[in-house]
Amino acid sequence: MEESGNVKDVITTDDDTRNDEFDISLAEKEQELPKEIEEKRRKGLLRTGFTTGTCACAAAKSSLLFLITGKQYCEIPVTLPKGKKIDITLAWVKKNNDGSATASVIKDGGDDPDVTHGHEICSTVDIIPSFNQPGTIIIDGGVGVGRVTKPGLGLEIGSAAINPVPKKMILQAVSEVTTAEFLKKNTIKIIVSVPDGIELAKKTDNPRLGIMGGISILGTSGIVYPFSTASFAASIRQSIDVSLALGTTTLVLTTGGRSEDFAKELFGNQIPDHGYIQIGDFSGYSVKQCSIKNVKKVIIAGFIGKLTKMAMGIKQTHVRGSHVSMEFMAGLASKCGASQTVVELINAANTARHVSEIIQQNNVEGFFSLICKNVYEQMYEHAGKNMEIEVIMFEFDGKIRSRYPEK
Numbered sequence: 394m395e396e397s398g399n400v401k402d403v404i405t406t407d408d409d410t411r412n413d414e415f416d417i418s419l420a421e422k423e424q425e426l427p428k429e430i431e432e433k434r435r436k437g438l439l440r441t442g443f444t445t446g447t448c449a450c451a452a453a454k455s456s457l458l459f460l461i462t463g464k465q466y467c468e469i470p471v472t473l474p475k476g477k478k479i480d481i482t483l484a485w486v487k488k489n490n491d492g493s494a495t496a497s498v499i500k501d502g503g504d505d506p507d508v509t510h511g512h513e514i515c516s517t518v519d520i521i522p523s524f525n526q527p528g529t530i531i532i533d534g535g536v537g538v539g540r541v542t543k544p545g546l547g548l549e550i551g552s553a554a555i556n557p558v559p560k561k562m563i564l565q566a567v568s569e570v571t572t573a574e575f576l577k578k579n580t581i582k583i584i585v586s587v588p589d590g591i592e593l594a595k596k597t598d599n600p601r602l603g604i605m606g607g608i609s610i611l612g613t614s615g616i617v618y619p620f621s622t623a624s625f626a627a628s629i630r631q632s633i634d635v636s637l638a639l640g641t642t643t644l645v646l647t648t649g650g651r652s653e654d655f656a657k658e659l660f661g662n663q664i665p666d667h668g669y670i671q672i673g674d675f676s677g678y679s680v681k682q683c684s685i686k687n688v689k690k691v692i693i694a695g696f697i698g699k700l701t702k703m704a705m706g707i708k709q710t711h712v713r714g715s716h717v718s719m720e721f722m723a724g725l726a727s728k729c730g731a732s733q734t735v736v737e738l739i740n741a742a743n744t745a746r747h748v749s750e751i752i753q754q755n756n757v758e759g760f761f762s763l764i765c766k767n768v769y770e771q772m773y774e775h776a777g778k779n780m781e782i783e784v785i786m787f788e789f790d791g792k793i794r795s796r797y798p799e800k
Contacts, residue, residue, distance in 0.1 A: 439619040442503030443481065444612030446559025447471055448514035449585045451481035454566035455496035456518035457581065459486050461570065472565050473615035474558055484513065493519035493582075504619040508596045509608060512589050516563075521580040530567055531582045532560050537590020538610060543603025543667070545638030546631065554599070554609040555585060562615065585610055598628065601667050602635050629679050632670040633686050641668045642689035646679050648672065648699040655791040656694045676703045677775040680782070690781040693772060697764065697794070698745035700786050704767035717745045725767075726752065729759045746789070761786055765797035 455469045465486045470478045484497040495517040502510035517535065534540070534553025541548045548554065567581060587593065590607035594600065597608060618624075636644055645664055647653040653669050672679040676693065683691050693703070701717045704725075723739040726748075731739075735755045742748045752760045765784040772782050786795045 440503040441619065442501045442505060442507070442510070442617035443479065444559070444615055444617055445500060445509055445514050445587075445608070445610045446556055446562060446612030447473070447479075447481065447615045448498040448500050449516050449555075449559055449610050450562040450566050450615075451483065452496040452498050452514060452516035453518055453563050453583045453585070454570060455483050455486050456494040456516055456583075457520075457567060458570050459488070459494045459496070460518060460520055471615070472562065472569070474562065474613070479615070489517070491519070493517050502617050502619075505617050505621070507617065508593050509587075512587065512593065514610075515586045515588065517584045517586065519582045521582060523578055523580050528576050528579045528581070530564060530576070531580065532563055533582075533584055534607070534610070535584040535586035537587030537593075537607040538585055539590070539594060539599050539604035539607040541603065542605050543635055543639060545635035546602065546604070547634075553585070554604045554607070556609065556611050556613070558613050558615075559610050562612075598632065598671075601669075602632065603667070625673065626675065626678060629670060629672060629675060630682055630686075632667070633679075633682055633688065636667050636670075637686060637688065639665070639667060641665055643668065643692070644683060644688055644690075645669045645692045645694060646672045646676070646683075647693075648674075648676075648695035652695045652787055655787045656692070656785070658791060659785075659793070674699075674702075676772065680772045680775045680780075681777075684776040684780045688780060690783070691772070691776070692783045692785060693768060694785040694787065696746075696787055696789065697749050697761070700764055700768050700784070701745050703771055704764050706771050719748065722748050725763050726757055726760055729757050729763060731755065731757045731760075749794075761795035762797060762799070765795045769797050 451469050451471045454471065455466050458469075459465055466483060468480050468482050471481050472478050481498055484499050486494065486496040488494050495515055497513045497515045500507075500509045500512050500514050523529075532555065534555055539554040541550050541552050541554055544550065546554075563583060567576075571581075587608055594604070594606070594608045599605070599607075599609060633644065641664070643664060645653070645656050645660065645668060647656055647669060649671055653671055656669065670679065676699075680691055680693075693700075698717055701722060705718060705721050719740050719742050722742075722745065723736045726739055727736050732755075735751065735757060738751050739748050742751060765786055768784045769782055772784070776782060784797045785793060788794045
């Protein structure tokens, strides 16, 4: 693997999911997973988990029940957005000195590579008599839950980064353990916190998106589906939305952290930090979303392996989850005038990087430019031929190997 992207932490709404359902098939075709993960997914052996939103809901419900009944529950039923109930185990529940109660749930992400897996998600609940005015339900974020500082996230600036769906789940949980009469007489204040959230957020895209001071409380279904294409796709859309809301119309799409670092060295202050988006395998999907959202220009930056897969085109579905086709690369070399001996060496090569070494050792002119040109043509099609595109291939030391259109 050439490089890997950052873990995504993203606010999504129901509308995000509905609007994207017709485009997600493109992203699914592009996703490349390790062979053992693909095999487990094919056999239905990947273990699901539950979202931070579900954790916060369970902790809030448990805390509220403790205040009302005095009972500490080891397990609590939570109603998911589509009505199904699941039981969530509590780590602990306690009464605080100020009369409030706090409960903790250990996040279980299943087989998903989730930065929050194994960490505490807490909710503190306080019941405040309302006296002569109607009671309300207040849901806010505490320590380790990020605050929104940039537009484009679908949340009010200054508010806690808590997805609308977890808020609805918490409201549902409150309604399940109280009565309308109780709610008229009392205000219920719920503060969601994540003890390790400040450190965890550094491993996500939150700081770049303007979610500062912690992670986001997430979930559209309440369940974590391992290696979810929809989740990664939503994070790409959100990154585009934030950039556009801040007036950035030229975006740099990179295949991971290393190519992003090299791109930042190349462009310096010309493009702000939020204008860089790590797209992993989802190149066609990302470019299409940029086009739909009227991005002016996209710069695609990566190394030879990922760019060759882009050049091959998404229609070649037989390469999904496999290595780059040496036959395809050999064909490009042949078009560039490579000898039959060189073509045979490429067909027998182990990796795209190995092919790069063969090409350079044998002085095959135009090979890298042809890859970039093919990437350009594939992505231009995904963009509906209405967006400016540039393709940059980096060497592994950060030098530019090729660029299309050439400058």
